[in-house]
Amino acid sequence: MSFTNPIIPGFNPDPSIVRVDKDYFLATSTFEYFPGIPIYHSRDLIQWKLIGHALTRTSQLQIHTPEPGGGIWAPTLRYHKGTFYVTAASFSRYRPQEDDRVWPQGFYVQTTNIWNDNCWSEPIYFDQVGFDQDLFWDDDDTVYLSSTYRKLQPTSGVKLKDFAVHICTVDLSTGHSTSEPKLIRESKSGVAEGSHIFKRGRYYYLFTAEGGTESGHCEWVSRSTHGPLGPWELGPNNPLWRNGLEDEVQNTGHADLVEDSQGQWWAVLLGVRPVRRDGRWEESVFGRETFLVPVHWEDDWPIINEGKKISLQTTGPGLYQHVIDVAWRDDFNDPKLQLGWYRKNTPMTTDFTLTERPGHLRLHGGPYNLSVPSSPTMFLRKQSHRFCTWETKMSFVPTSEHTEAGTVLWWNHFTYSSLGLRKNGENRIIRFRSSEDTVVEHVLSLTKEIVLIVECGDQYRFGYREATESDIIWIGTVDNQITTKSPPVGAPFTGMMLGLYAFGERQRCLSPADFSYAEFR
Ligand code: 6LW
Helix, strand or coil: CEEECCCECCCCCCCEEEEECCEEEEECCCECEECEEEEEEECCCCCCEEEEEEECCCCCCCCCCCCCCCEEEEEEEEEECCEEEEEEEEECCCCHHHCHHHCCEEEEEEECCCCCHHHCCCCEEEEEECEEEEEEECCCCCEEEEEEEECCCCCCCCCCCCEEEEEEEEECCCCEECCCCEEEECCCCCEEEEEEEEEECCEEEEEEEECCCCCCCEEEEEEECCCCCCCCEECCCCCCCCCCCCCCCEEEEEEEEEECCCCCEEEEEEEECCEEECCEEECCCCCCEEEEEEEEEECCEEEEHHHCCCCCEEECCCCCCCCCCCCEEECCCCCCCCCCCEEECCCCCCCEECCCCCCCEEECCECCCCCCCCCCEEEEEECCCCCEEEEEEEEECCCCCCEEEEEEEEEECCEEEEEEEEEECCEEEEEEECCCCCEEEEEECCCCEEEEEEEECCEEEEEEEECCCCCCEEEEEEEHHHHCCCCCCCCCCCCCEEEEEEEECCCCCCCCEEEEEEEEC
């Protein structure tokens, strides 16, 4: 049977998966966004539904002004004796290898009720540093923590990152390591990371992502009969597959495995799907997404996707075609915010309400505009389809020339385009600000409500109309190649989002911005 990849479109890298009876759960990275670590659920590995997040309280997640691509990296989701565990690391800077002092400490949170966000515990921090933490319970219940950090003795003479996988035993009640860290995998590429350890039959397996998350990305396997401390024997066919720069799916790696109830194994992994335009590859607007491929075993070594490259149509036993619907809408009728909205960084104050004006998301804009590293009053959703339209209806009566509310196409605080309403003397104006910082303004002869539209495709086209009119006035476009530019600092680890915002410039908005719906169609 054939099915469509990615199984979770939109930015969802570093997937980690677990099965409990008939239910599969999957977690991905969230970087600088809040809440942290989405938990998706599926019964068939193909259709996934967001059921909550592991980090929803400010006591669990404090990220303030990180570089783009900082924040929460690479969860591992595991289940042991009735309890779910999620590990992660939180970064303020994205390039720890340039400054050994900012290596993060990983942590885990746990719950016995994965269906309820509020049940996840407070974090317990590990004292082994690094990122890409993995937990493995051996048969005697000894717990092993592996993570990636820079080798203490860098390889002499070779300029490598020296990211290597280290392991120790850990006491989960305190997070304290109980053995010396042992290096279990380093790579000639200079990067061995994303470790996941499993046991199958008499073998322990160590999967590692190697070569870095860009074009050199790939996946290796080792196995051991002794245990997680090794010695580890490298597989005969490493890397397990290799997608290249001409393939429709690229940069693939960072795999995690799961066995279904029929004994069939599967791997989830990350990949990007750039688009070929005018003879060259355009960066994917979605960033890194979650893919699924079948795994079978030969001589107790895993063969991923029948040894073939990862592609958009994938074949696997027992699965079926599933088209992910582009249509999504929030009418803000629920007093609780729908799942799938993200804030940039941990919000410091409550700056929104769904109850003050029922049927509306009311934003009380805070003092940060969208260009600063702090947390503005902004709510974002991931873009998951290339061709779609984003639309929202807003009423906003600015009382100051230094406030604005509207809609945003968001990559990071260096590269975003916004369409917002402002006051200019006695006029109200609509202001389009492109990712290249060019500005177009139209004076509005306006009734209260305005519909803001972004058409997504090979470029993003911004338009608006007064709520009582049907004609859209198009005010500006930005090309995808501009919207996906790498930030001057930080990493392009995330993907495109669209959202709603209100801000004052170094002052709060004294009038609220009310949004009556937001939709993708
Ligand atoms: C992830 C790591 C990686 O933790 O990217 O370059 C990080 N490698 O495996 C963020 O997704």
